[in-house]
Amino acid sequence: MPRTLDIGEKIAQLRSFYKQEGRAPSYAEMAGLFGYKSKNAVYNPVNKLIDLNYLIRSAKGRIGFTAKITGGIAILGSVQAGFPSPAEEELIDTINLDEFLVARPEATYLLTVSGDSMIEAGIHPGDLVLVEKGGVPKKSDIVVAQVDGEWTMKYFGRDKEGVYLDPANSSYTRIRPERSMAIGGIVKAVVRKYA
Amino acid sequence: MPRTLDIGEKIAQLRSFYKQEGRAPSYAEMAGLFGYKSKNAVYNPVNKLIDLNYLIRSAKGRIGFTAKITGGIAILGSVQAGFPSPAEEELIDTINLDEFLVARPEATYLLTVSGDSMIEAGIHPGDLVLVEKGGVPKKSDIVVAQVDGEWTMKYFGRDKEGVYLDPANSSYTRIRPERSMAIGGIVKAVVRKYA
DNA sequence: TATATAGGTGTACGATCGTACACCTTCAAG
DNA sequence: CTTGAAGGTGTACGATCGTACACCTATATA
Numbered sequence: 001m002p003r004t005l006d007i008g009e010k011i012a013q014l015r016s017f018y019k020q021e022g023r024a025p026s027y028a029e030m031a032g033l034f035g036y037k038s039k040n041a042v043y044n045p046v047n048k049l050i051d052l053n054y055l056i057r058s059a060k061g062r063i064g065f066t067a068k069i070t071g072g073i074a075i076l077g078s079v080q081a082g083f084p085s086p087a088e089e090e091l092i093d094t095i096n097l098d099e100f101l102v103a104r105p106e107a108t109y110l111l112t113v114s115g116d117s118m119i120e121a122g123i124h125p126g127d128l129v130l131v132e133k134g135g136v137p138k139k140s141d142i143v144v145a146q147v148d149g150e151w152t153m154k155y156f157g158r159d160k161e162g163v164y165l166d167p168a169n170s171s172y173t174r175i176r177p178e179r180s181m182a183i184g185g186i187v188k189a190v191v192r193k194y195a
Numbered sequence: 196m197p198r199t200l201d202i203g204e205k206i207a208q209l210r211s212f213y214k215q216e217g218r219a220p221s222y223a224e225m226a227g228l229f230g231y232k233s234k235n236a237v238y239n240p241v242n243k244l245i246d247l248n249y250l251i252r253s254a255k256g257r258i259g260f261t262a263k264i265t266g267g268i269a270i271l272g273s274v275q276a277g278f279p280s281p282a283e284e285e286l287i288d289t290i291n292l293d294e295f296l297v298a299r300p301e302a303t304y305l306l307t308v309s310g311d312s313m314i315e316a317g318i319h320p321g322d323l324v325l326v327e328k329g330g331v332p333k334k335s336d337i338v339v340a341q342v343d344g345e346w347t348m349k350y351f352g353r354d355k356e357g358v359y360l361d362p363a364n365s366s367y368t369r370i371r372p373e374r375s376m377a378i379g380g381i382v383k384a385v386v387r388k389y390a
Numbered sequence: 391t392a393t394a395t396a397g398g399t400g401t402a403c404g405a406t407c408g409t410a411c412a413c414c415t416t417c418a419a420g
Numbered sequence: 421c422t423t424g425a426a427g428g429t430g431t432a433c434g435a436t437c438g439t440a441c442a443c444c445t446a447t448a449t450a
Contacts, residue, residue: 001425002424003415003418003426004417005426005427019300022219022250022251023218024217026408027409028406028407028408036428036429037430038428039407040428041427056217060408061407061408062216062407062408064216064217064218065217065218066217070217070265072293072297073293073300073325074303076304078306078309079307079310079324079339079348080309080310082339082341082346083304083346097293097296097386098267098291098292099267101388102268105214105267109271110268110269110270111274113273113274114274122314122319122387129274141389144278151276153274184278187389188389189386189388190386191292191384191387192384193383194383196394196395196446197394197448198395198396198397199397200397221436221437222438223437231398231399232399233398233399233401234437234438235398238438238439255406255438257437257438
């Protein structure tokens with residue numbers, strides 16, 4: 001009967017190396033990392049990790065990481081499902097938030113929310129928003145726009161009178177540009193960090 | 196008068212390589228990337244990028260990336276400050292959300308919010324929460340807890356009668372454990388993605 | 391035109407790379 | 421105990437690595 005290979009332990013070791021070094025290891029480095037005396041032994045787990053999409057191999061044989069290694073966050077199910085037991089924690093998938101939230105990095109920016117105009121939409125002052133430039137907003141998209149020289153963030157809309165921006169705060173009202181309006185970008189995500 | 200070196204272009208080229216390969220390049224690869232004929236020319240920009248904390252060099256001379264390269268998101272100021280002009284877009288800092296939001300990756304999990312008990316705190320169904328296990332919650336921390344066998348997420352509190360959990364939704368009331376309560380973890384961040 | 395500064399080319403060397411091949415070891419099941 | 425499957429050791433080779441050294445080039449200014 002064959003020996004078993006602890007692939008989860010290899011994954012954890014690779015993640016630790018990445019966090020420390022900011023690059024992928026050579027086969028010799030992996031041998032040391034996994035506790036092997038010969039770098040040739042590394043080929044088996046490496047090929048398994050490639051099949052499982054944790055690693056990629058370049059045309060010249062260099063190993064690179066995928067987001068399943070570089071991503072730092074273990075992803076579970078719903079709050080109601082709760083936390084898994086320790087036995088279930090073996091091969092939890094990880095996610096890289098940058099890649100999950102951002103489709104076009106060259107066009108996406110992180111901005112800090114400074115007003116409360118969207119508070120009823122669950123966007124609070126101090127929150128961060130990911131804003132993607134260049135798209136065409138649909139009705140009800142949240143946009144960051146420059147209206148008559150002032151930057152603001154609101155729901156985008158259009159009617160027979162033209163373009164308008166709606167707040168998600170009953171203390172504020174609909175606005176329409178008097179002179180100019182330029183869409184800076186469409187809000188793609190909100191991030192809130194608790195201290 | 197000396198020639199100038201476009202360090203911003205080098206950064207962009209390195210970010211592109213990382214996105215494609217999932218690893219840091221060798222000096223020869225960097226020579227090709229930067230358009231140099233000799234890998235020795237790479238040493239100057241590499242040393243500058245190390246000084247600027249974009250790259251790190253290991254004890255054996257291997258180059259690794261910092262989050263200023265691996266992070267995918269350009270970070271600006273507030274919504275009210277708006278977007279910079281193209282001239283100001285040269286050396287925008289990037290952020291890696293995983294590293295920004297997560298202090299202890301080995302103890303942090305991403306869960307999906309399935310109820311509306313915290314909606315008045317701006318946490319909506321479908322949102323993601325980053326939950327860190329192992330800490331001791333303070334009053335008003337948002338916690339994921341198992342109360343009498345059911346997992347839930349609410350504000351944590353303590354009084355002379357003991358421990359309680361408060362919702363941020365006026366349709367729900369304070370709860371106290373009848374039989375058991377275990378804190379799963381403390382909510383450290385909320386992430387909402389708009390489709 | 392000459393100059394100084396900063397960037398870039400070319401070569402070579404010991405170290406390390408990925409790969410290939412032969413061989414050995416562990417472990418559960420029969 | 422034997423067996424077979426899967427994992428691991430050891431060695432060697434051409435390719436590539438990081439580093440060091442000598443030298444060359446581009447550019448604005450005086």
